[in-house]
Amino acid sequence: MSINVRLQIVLFLISSILLSITGSLVWCYLNEIQPGQFVQILAVISLVVIFLSHGLLRSTRMSIYKLKEGTEIIGNGNLEYKINIKSKDELGQLALSFNKMTENLQKITISRNYSDSIIRSIIGGLIVLSPERYIKNVNAAICEMLGYMEEELIGMSFDKILAKDSNFKFVEMNGLIDRGFIKNTEGTFLSKDGKYIPVLFSGSVMRDCDTNRGIVCVALDITERKQREAKQVQLLNELESVNQELKDFAYIVSHDLRAPLRAISSLANWISTDYADKIDEEGRKQIHLLIGRVHRMNALIEGILQYSRVGRIKEEKIEVDLSNLVKSVIDLINPPKNIEIYVENKLPTILCEITRVEQVFQNLLNNAVKYMNKPEGKIKISCRKEGEYWEFSVADNGPGIEEKYFEKIFQIFQTLKPRDEVESTGIGLSIVKKIVEMYGGKVWVESKVGCGSTFFFTLPDGKTIDNAGT
Amino acid sequence: MKKQETILLVEDDTVDQLTVKRALRDINITNPLKITNNGEEALEYLRNEKNEIPGIILLDLNMPKMNGVEFLKIAKNDSRIKRIPVIVLTTSKEDRDRINTFDLGVAGYMVKPVAYMQFVEVIRTINLYWTLSELPR
Numbered sequence: 001m002s003i004n005v006r007l008q009i010v011l012f013l014i015s016s017i018l019l020s021i022t023g024s025l026v027w028c029y030l031n032e033i034q035p036g037q038f039v040q041i042l043a044v045i046s047l048v049v050i051f052l053s054h055g056l057l058r059s060t061r062m063s064i065y066k067l068k069e070g071t072e073i074i075g076n077g078n079l080e081y082k083i084n085i086k087s088k089d090e091l092g093q094l095a096l097s098f099n100k101m102t103e104n105l106q107k108i109t110i111s112r113n114y115s116d117s118i119i120r121s122i123i124g125g126l127i128v129l130s131p132e133r134y135i136k137n138v139n140a141a142i143c144e145m146l147g148y149m150e151e152e153l154i155g156m157s158f159d160k161i162l163a164k165d166s167n168f169k170f171v172e173m174n175g176l177i178d179r180g181f182i183k184n185t186e187g188t189f190l191s192k193d194g195k196y197i198p199v200l201f202s203g204s205v206m207r208d209c210d211t212n213r214g215i216v217c218v219a220l221d222i223t224e225r226k227q228r229e230a231k232q233v234q235l236l237n238e239l240e241s242v243n244q245e246l247k248d249f250a251y252i253v254s255h256d257l258r259a260p261l262r263a264i265s266s267l268a269n270w271i272s273t274d275y276a277d278k279i280d281e282e283g284r285k286q287i288h289l290l291i292g293r294v295h296r297m298n299a300l301i302e303g304i305l306q307y308s309r310v311g312r313i314k315e316e317k318i319e320v321d322l323s324n325l326v327k328s329v330i331d332l333i334n335p336p337k338n339i340e341i342y343v344e345n346k347l348p349t350i351l352c353e354i355t356r357v358e359q360v361f362q363n364l365l366n367n368a369v370k371y372m373n374k375p376e377g378k379i380k381i382s383c384r385k386e387g388e389y390w391e392f393s394v395a396d397n398g399p400g401i402e403e404k405y406f407e408k409i410f411q412i413f414q415t416l417k418p419r420d421e422v423e424s425t426g427i428g429l430s431i432v433k434k435i436v437e438m439y440g441g442k443v444w445v446e447s448k449v450g451c452g453s454t455f456f457f458t459l460p461d462g463k464t465i466d467n468a469g470t
Numbered sequence: 471m472k473k474q475e476t477i478l479l480v481e482d483d484t485v486d487q488l489t490v491k492r493a494l495r496d497i498n499i500t501n502p503l504k505i506t507n508n509g510e511e512a513l514e515y516l517r518n519e520k521n522e523i524p525g526i527i528l529l530d531l532n533m534p535k536m537n538g539v540e541f542l543k544i545a546k547n548d549s550r551i552k553r554i555p556v557i558v559l560t561t562s563k564e565d566r567d568r569i570n571t572f573d574l575g576v577a578g579y580m581v582k583p584v585a586y587m588q589f590v591e592v593i594r595t596i597n598l599y600w601t602l603s604e605l606p607r
Contacts, residue, residue: 254562254563255561255562259483259486259561262485262583262589263483265585266488266586269585269587270586295585305563
């Protein structure tokens, strides 16, 4: 019991006695009571006064006790606590002001419970380190990640949960302290059972008036991302090896398949010259057919090689004036006198791999010339700007193509005429399609049997230089 | 071809050997023709002091045991052999073969045509070049 409380009790007792004596004297005087009875009355009144004072004192002490208890609880950080004093006296007023104060405090500060529950519910791992790099606080996520209990981690040296080859060793941590923070650094944690856990790590020094109060670290488990990256690298390697196989395949086709073909061709040629007198007309015809087939097979192999070269061999993109390009392609094709090839409007200059675009025009024009069945052949080249793309067309007045073959003709090795009638590998249009689609364009045909066909293809505008006079 | 210097053909395919032999005959070239089947045999022949150094080597690329590129790597480091002009005679049109062999100092690169008559033209061209070109002694 404090001195103050004892003093209160003594004061209460004295005032009670004085009050009792005064009360008794007044009672005796008013009722003309004999002084002999005075002692009895004094005793009764004293008892009543003492009883009342005691009750008053007790309730005061209870309120003081509640106040004391309340301040302790609030002092420990629980700002939600309310002091329960209902009296209307000064103590009641005090409790009311106290409750009001904690309410206001709660509004402007975050209670310990609240901050603890935030730390607990952060999905990433959170570690608070002392300036000496000992673990001071952790959350559930880091415990789960490392397989330790919270009690085991707290007090442990931070270096104990770092893998040997981790990126952020002492030097980096010192750098972190100098700079004040470290952001999204990849490193490796070591779990309790010795597993390496790749993490994305960020840390920040808590400073208070330039004093290092510790380091707050956040670590995200990036095992899955690392696995995905590893998978990607693996896929890329596989792709490279498949690509290498394709290159090797093209090489084998170009060399090993052609060598025996050449031998067959030479031997057939020698037989027909060396034994000319022994072979009749029929035999010569057969040898001629034999050599023809050899050349056809050679053309097929050449086609496969060309097809596989598209996209495999990269060429530098340069500005190409398509007007000049088409002119030189027409010169190369050297169409017979009955076929006229003309350009309807001025073609643009575009940024492209010249050999590829040349091949597109060459294959389309070649087909138009090769299949021409009219005495007066007309082949028209034109272009127009269609949004982000240039649309080119090669129109002929040849035999035309049935609609059901519109898709099929772009597949490799597909021809519509017997090869003995028109020597063709069926590779030209498939190469056109491959090149155009490689550039992100489209190719299609419109045709009417007997009237002719128009092949369309688009090439992206990209960095075109618009000099076309459309 | 030049005087009566030996022509060394390094070629594994019998028909290709016949083709060269026949083409030389067809254009009346009477130089002696020595045929070896691969790079190893060619080196053996060239390193044998008893054999006269050939005036020209016609080299196939794809051969068993030691291919044309492997042969060139050794031959071009051999002081006895390195100045003999080598003409590659191959089926391969691959860029990497052209680059590799020219890096190794070949004097020419000819693709074997499928048609025999074109093959004869190739041999005729090699002969013309070899006859006109000045060579180190």
